[in-house]
Amino acid sequence: MIKSLNFLGKPSRDKLNLFISIGAFFFALGIVDLILNSFFEINITSILPRWLNYFTPLIFSFIGLHYIRIEFSGNRKLDSLNKNINSNWFNATLTMLIIFVLIQNVPPLLNWLFFDADFIGTSKEECSREGACWIFINVWLKRFVYGLYPNSEIWRINLSFLMLIALVIFGFFASIKIKKYIIIFLLFIFPFIAINLISGGNFGLLWVETAAWGGLSLTFIISIFALLFCFPVGMFLALGRRSSAPVIRYSSIGFIEFWRGVPLITVLFMASVMMPMFLPDGTYMDKLVRVIIAITLFEAAYMAEVIRGGLQALPKGQYDAGKSLGMGYWRMHLLVILPQALKLVIPGIANTFLALVKDTPLILVVGLLELVGMIDMAKTNPDWLGFATEGYVFAGVVFWFICFNMSRYSQRLERRYKTER
Amino acid sequence: MSDKIIEMIDVNKWFGDFQVLKDINLTVSSKQKIVVCGPSGSGKSTLIRCINRLEEHQKGKIVVDGIELSENTKNIEQIRAEVGMVFQQFNLFPHLSIVDNCTLAPIWVKKIPKKLAEESALKQLEKVQILDQARKFPGQLSGGQQQRAAIARALCMEPKIMLFDEPTSALDPEMIKEVLDAMVDLAKGGMTMIVVTHEMGFAKEVADEVIFMDEGLIVEKANTKEFFANPKSDRTKLFLSQIL
Numbered sequence: 001m002i003k004s005l006n007f008l009g010k011p012s013r014d015k016l017n018l019f020i021s022i023g024a025f026f027f028a029l030g031i032v033d034l035i036l037n038s039f040f041e042i043n044i045t046s047i048l049p050r051w052l053n054y055f056t057p058l059i060f061s062f063i064g065l066h067y068i069r070i071e072f073s074g075n076r077k078l079d080s081l082n083k084n085i086n087s088n089w090f091n092a093t094l095t096m097l098i099i100f101v102l103i104q105n106v107p108p109l110l111n112w113l114f115f116d117a118d119f120i121g122t123s124k125e126e127c128s129r130e131g132a133c134w135i136f137i138n139v140w141l142k143r144f145v146y147g148l149y150p151n152s153e154i155w156r157i158n159l160s161f162l163m164l165i166a167l168v169i170f171g172f173f174a175s176i177k178i179k180k181y182i183i184i185f186l187l188f189i190f191p192f193i194a195i196n197l198i199s200g201g202n203f204g205l206l207w208v209e210t211a212a213w214g215g216l217s218l219t220f221i222i223s224i225f226a227l228l229f230c231f232p233v234g235m236f237l238a239l240g241r242r243s244s245a246p247v248i249r250y251s252s253i254g255f256i257e258f259w260r261g262v263p264l265i266t267v268l269f270m271a272s273v274m275m276p277m278f279l280p281d282g283t284y285m286d287k288l289v290r291v292i293i294a295i296t297l298f299e300a301a302y303m304a305e306v307i308r309g310g311l312q313a314l315p316k317g318q319y320d321a322g323k324s325l326g327m328g329y330w331r332m333h334l335l336v337i338l339p340q341a342l343k344l345v346i347p348g349i350a351n352t353f354l355a356l357v358k359d360t361p362l363i364l365v366v367g368l369l370e371l372v373g374m375i376d377m378a379k380t381n382p383d384w385l386g387f388a389t390e391g392y393v394f395a396g397v398v399f400w401f402i403c404f405n406m407s408r409y410s411q412r413l414e415r416r417y418k419t420e421r
Numbered sequence: 422m423s424d425k426i427i428e429m430i431d432v433n434k435w436f437g438d439f440q441v442l443k444d445i446n447l448t449v450s451s452k453q454k455i456v457v458c459g460p461s462g463s464g465k466s467t468l469i470r471c472i473n474r475l476e477e478h479q480k481g482k483i484v485v486d487g488i489e490l491s492e493n494t495k496n497i498e499q500i501r502a503e504v505g506m507v508f509q510q511f512n513l514f515p516h517l518s519i520v521d522n523c524t525l526a527p528i529w530v531k532k533i534p535k536k537l538a539e540e541s542a543l544k545q546l547e548k549v550q551i552l553d554q555a556r557k558f559p560g561q562l563s564g565g566q567q568q569r570a571a572i573a574r575a576l577c578m579e580p581k582i583m584l585f586d587e588p589t590s591a592l593d594p595e596m597i598k599e600v601l602d603a604m605v606d607l608a609k610g611g612m613t614m615i616v617v618t619h620e621m622g623f624a625k626e627v628a629d630e631v632i633f634m635d636e637g638l639i640v641e642k643a644n645t646k647e648f649f650a651n652p653k654s655d656r657t658k659l660f661l662s663q664i665l
Binding site: 315317318320321323324325326327328331335336339340343417 | 574
């Protein structure tokens with residue numbers, strides 16, 4: 001086929017403009033053919049047999065790309081285009097396929113998401129059903145964020161998270177000395193103040209049982225606590241697995257391999273159903289606490305292996321140097337080994353954290369409803385049947401937004417702590 | 422030169438089935454400078470690593486500054502704080518600046534206030550002539566500068582003994598001199614030193630005694646002039662003829 005295209009001669013820089021015009025014409029023809037075909041149901045090549053007709057956009061643009069594939073054309077833009085997406089017939093075909101898929105799918109998607117969608121209203125009757133019905137999200141938003149938390153008490157959740165944001169922003173701009181105290185406060189004191197505020201029961205605050213907590217705020221609460229706890233636990237496990245004391249080493253290995261081997265969903269189920277049976281009579285542990293413990297231990301096992309990877313990457317000389325300066329085990333690890341090892345595995349730590357956040361919807365199985373759970377509930381409400389797609393798209397966007405920002409932050413940390421070896 | 426600061430009695434060590442140290446007997450007096458040489462694999466690095474227990478010996482007795490090395494971790498940490506060590510691969514802490522490398526152990530092990538630790542660190546860095554590099558990170562320094570920083574770091578603990586494990590073997594030829602100069606200065610200051618090295622010029626200049634090791638044994642131990650002028654064993658003669 002390629003040979004028959006050469007009746008004009010091999011594309012060369014001598015007749016650059018001619019070849020570019022011909023190529024652009026064919027390429028445009030292919031695109032126009034596709035657009036007319038898919039959106040206006042006009043077929044400009046209907047005279048051709050059906051089996052060929054189907055491929056005409058591809059063939060046209062293939063010819064087009066063949067004509068503009070001119071080596072060393074002297075035109076820098078054309079050269080870089082050829083080098084990157086049109087270097088040979090295979091790459092040209094891939095390029096075209098991707099362009100075609102985008103043309104065929106992006107406009108309908110945008111239509112559904114925005115142009116045909118309904119945003120304003122209070123009931124599902126106001127939705128035209130041609131595009132997405134964002135009214136569903138709008139109406140249920142409060143539930144999606146706060147779960148079944150009583151409306152009159154929502155200010156407590158808001159206040160907690162506002163305090164968190166304010167502290168983080170303040171810490172961001174504060175001097176290093178104050179920063180240290182803010183970080184300590186944030187890590188060790190604030191979580192417990194916030195949890196007290198949200199659960200209430202003292203200082204004249206109404207007690208709100210954890211079964212009523214839910215939605216996005218519960219996602220955050222579980223994630224934050226699990227993140228806080230799984231990191232140190234994972235660190236100890238990683239050190240334990242490398243310990244020279246057999247008891248510590250084998251119990252760490254046993255712990256890690258046990259938790260890595262079971263699915264999270266069974267762990268949660270056990271935490272919710274089995275654990276109360278093992279607790280002595282009369283003791284009671286809140287279901288949410290049990291769930292947080294379960295997620296923490298589960299993710300800590302992964303965290304341990306990530307951190308162990310970093311520990312193993314350090315040269316033995318670093319240990320020698322630390323020891324030779326008279327440092328004991330803990331000083332050496334805290335001052336010399338861990339700062340370097342953790343820095344090496346920031347991407348892995350971020351990975352585990354992201355996985356943790358995205359695992360939270362699984363608490364559905366024990367009857368706790370965070371964002372996805374609330375959406376599940378809303379979509380089965382008799383008044384709002386049939387909006388699962390909108391709900392899950394919303395959940396996807398929210399989770400993506402959270403995770404993307406965490407990932408961005410981890411990249412920032414990586415850059416900041418980058419040192420030459 | 423009478424008080425013994427290091428005493429090794431019948432020290433034996435195995436790596437698996439392989440015996441690296443065989444009945445080592447060695448006494449080092451305070452302020453003595455000893456150079457250990459020998460072919461690679463002869464156990465000389467292991468010998469000095471046993472002195473601050475980076476390696477454990479399995480038989481025999483090692484006494485450093487009146488404290489016997491045993492399983493007791495408190496003793497070990499105490500000895501390590503008094504025995505400085507410089508490594509072939511420098512082993513600076515890459516995540517800390519040079520001055521932080523030097524102050525880390527004094528602050529956290531000897532509990533010296535940060536300000537004092539920093540002052541003495543800068544003094545040590547000045548002695549090894551890299552004061553201008555104090556705020557840089559190890560990765561930004563040349564090999565010779567890194568090794569001098571490592572010497573300064575060890576000195577910041579104010580050790581009684583300094584161990585050098587082939588300090589110039591990983592360096593470019595033109596950087597060897599700057600490190601050796603720093604070591605000569607240190608020797609003239611009266612430090613007790615045990616140096617594993619192939620730099621025979623350095624040995625002739627500063628060493629009181631030279632030890633020649635081969636296959637885990639101390640083959641020859643003599644004062645420096647004697648060692649180079651008329652070595653007794655054939656193995657030593659052969660080694661010297663190859664290296665000089």
